[in-house]
Amino acid sequence: MKKAIIIAAAAVLLTGAAFIFKISKSSGPSAETSVAASNGSVTYIISENQGGQTDPDVASKIDIENRTAQVLSEFDWVTRAVLTISDSDSGAFVSAVLTVSREPSTDEANSAAYVISQYVDKDSDILITDQDSNVIYPLSY
Numbered sequence: 487m488k489k490a491i492i493i494a495a496a497a498v499l500l501t502g503a504a505f506i507f508k509i510s511k512s513s514g515p516s517a518e519t520s521v522a523a524s525n526g527s528v529t530y531i532i533s534e535n536q537g538g539q540t541d542p543d544v545a546s547k548i549d550i551e552n553r554t555a556q557v558l559s560e561f562d563w564v565t566r567a568v569l570t571i572s573d574s575d576s577g578a579f580v581s582a583v584l585t586v587s588r589e590p591s592t593d594e595a596n597s598a599a600y601v602i603s604q605y606v607d608k609d610s611d612i613l614i615t616d617q618d619s620n621v622i623y624p625l626s627y
């Protein structure tokens with residue numbers, strides 16, 4: 487009798503576990519997921535669609551963001567750079583957050599904006615802030 491109860495309980499537990507596994511496996515994220523990785527000065531964003539494959543358009547945008555951030559981090563006053571490009575019907579908006587070792591001069595801020603403008607659409611609005619949300623370069627164009 488004890489064996490029958492133990493076997494029945496084990497069967498119920500296994501059935502429940504299989505049901506939960508089936509639900510969790512089929513309820514993957516419906517939106518794109520992103521993973522951030524850092525090499526110290528630049529944060530790389532890797533985006534995947536539901537099937538685990540990188541969307542070519544998203545991958546291209548991410549590549550531009552990462553390459554631009556890498557160039558920005560080469561300024562002597564920048565220790566880290568994170569760049570985000572947002573597209574909308576009214577045009578692209580580029581936001582850069584720079585971790586700076588000192589306050590940049592106006593010429594240095596303009597140089598950073600120039601670097602960004604070389605990688606994105608020339609009609610893009612650009613906003614550069616430091617790690618404390620102080621505006622380094624205002625919206626332009």
